[in-house]
Amino acid sequence: MLTAPIHHHLDLAGQNVLTYGSWGLTLALLVVAVHLGRKEGRTPFYLLMVLASMVAALAEPLYDVGFSLYFYSTHGMQTTFTAFGIPQPVWAYSGYAVLYAAPAIYICRKIQQGEMTKRGLLAVAGVEFLMSCAFEMIGINIGTYTYWGPHVFRIFDYPLVIAVLETAQVVCFAVAAAQLRRRVSSTTGLLALFVIFPITFFMGNFGAGAAVIIGIHVQHTTQLIVTLTTLVSIGCAAVLIRLAASFLPAAAEPVQTAESAAAGALYGRVKTAA
Numbered sequence: 031m032l033t034a035p036i037h038h039h040l041d042l043a044g045q046n047v048l049t050y051g052s053w054g055l056t057l058a059l060l061v062v063a064v065h066l067g068r069k070e071g072r073t074p075f076y077l078l079m080v081l082a083s084m085v086a087a088l089a090e091p092l093y094d095v096g097f098s099l100y101f102y103s104t105h106g107m108q109t110t111f112t113a114f115g116i117p118q119p120v121w122a123y124s125g126y127a128v129l130y131a132a133p134a135i136y137i138c139r140k141i142q143q144g145e146m147t148k149r150g151l152l153a154v155a156g157v158e159f160l161m162s163c164a165f166e167m168i169g170i171n172i173g174t175y176t177y178w179g180p181h182v183f184r185i186f187d188y189p190l191v192i193a194v195l196e197t198a199q200v201v202c203f204a205v206a207a208a209q210l211r212r213r214v215s216s217t218t219g220l221l222a223l224f225v226i227f228p229i230t231f232f233m234g235n236f237g238a239g240a241a242v243i244i245g246i247h248v249q250h251t252t253q254l255i256v257t258l259t260t261l262v263s264i265g266c267a268a269v270l271i272r273l274a275a276s277f278l279p280a281a282a283e284p285v286q287t288a289e290s291a292a293a294g295a296l297y298g299r300v301k302t303a304a
Contacts, residue, residue, distance in 0.1 A: 032098075032178055034115070040102035041173025045119070048174055049108060052124035056080075059132055066139060075211055075220055076135050082223040083131035084123040089228055091116050093235060096243045097192065098179025119174070129165050130200050130231075133158045137204035138211070145282050148275040151205075155197050155271050162193035179246040182257050191242055191260045198267035198274075199234030205274040206230055238266035 063076035091113035094100065101119050103109065109117040137154055140146035146154075167186045170176055181189035206226050214220060236243065245251060245259025 032180060034098070034100040035176060035178055036100070036103065036115075038100075038102045038104070038176070039173070040104045040107050042106045044169075044172030044174045045106070045108060045121075047172055048119070048125070048169055049121045052121045052128050055132075056084075056124040056127040059127055059135075063135060066135070070142065073211075073220075074217055075207075075223075076138070078220050078223045079135055079138070079207060079227075080127050080131045082227040083126040083134075085224060086227045086231055087118075087123040087126040089231075090118055090122050090126075092232075096236060096239070097177060097189075098181070098246055099175060099177050101175040102173065125165070125169075129162060129196070130203065130227075133161065133200050134204035134207065137201070138208045141205075141208040141278070142211070146278055147282055148278050148280055151201065151275045151278055152271070155201050158200050159193050159197045162196045163188065163190070166192065180251060180253070180256050181242075181246060182253060182260055189260075191239070191264055194264050194267045195235050195239045198238055198270040199231050201271050201274045202234055203227055203230040205277050209277065234267065234270060238270055239263045241266070 059080055063080050066076045067073045094116045095114050101117055103117040108120045110120055111118055167188045170187050177189050183190045207223055210222055241259040241262035245256045
């Protein structure tokens with residue numbers, strides 16, 4: 031069995047790239063979230079989505095154990111805490127915001143405007159897949175962490191099943207968050223986002239990903255076992271994405287403005303009088 035590369039050298043320049051880059055993007059995302067909230071009636075919805083993703087990053091060690099991910103922790107690592115023998119980097123929280131909350135905000139915004147359709151959601155899922163690949167391939171290849179388990183279907187050392195599962199997770203979180211917003215009328219109700227994020231995160235990664243997790247950890251595993259379980263998890267993630275898309279209309283829903291509502295009411299009165 032492979033073991034975690036606990037003595038692997040951490041590239042400090044790579045660490046700085048992820049730390050300053052992701053935190054810079056996170057600060058920009060927080061500004062955008064506040065701005066969008068003000069435009070939509072001063073709602074904290076988008077800001078809470080970002081904060082919920084960052085708080086959920088505290089559970090990252092569970093993910094690391096499941097998918098055999100290890101953050102290189104030699105001298106110079108900037109870490110917050112260690113769990114299960116895996117130190118957590120300071121950029122984990124900003125990474126969650128950039129990779130998970132940002133695309134989810136875009137999806138929710140389009141749903142709110144009535145512009146997100148089933149086909150549109152699948153297109154966004156494709157973009158999220160590419161985002162995941164780009165972010166993680168960079169992180170892996172600049173020497174900050176690795177997926178050390180016997181994963182298959184790797185490109186630049188990145189297991190593509192991870193990107194598929196992350197895509198399913200983001201899509202499910204976005205659709206669930208949009209449904210929550212439609213059903214609550216107070217800020218207190220929106221705090222449920224802090225519960226919804228970890229639920230959808232582990233539903234996507236540990237639910238759909240259960241097969242591949244078992245496949246890479248089973249005693250005396252083989253490449254065939256890992257390949258088959260990986261394909262099963264990819265299929266389950268695809269089902270999750272299709273299920274989330276089923277909550278959306280096939281065509282864009284026009285957003286009714288106050289003027290169009292008044293015009294419709296006037297037309298109705300005229301038609302009734304006639």
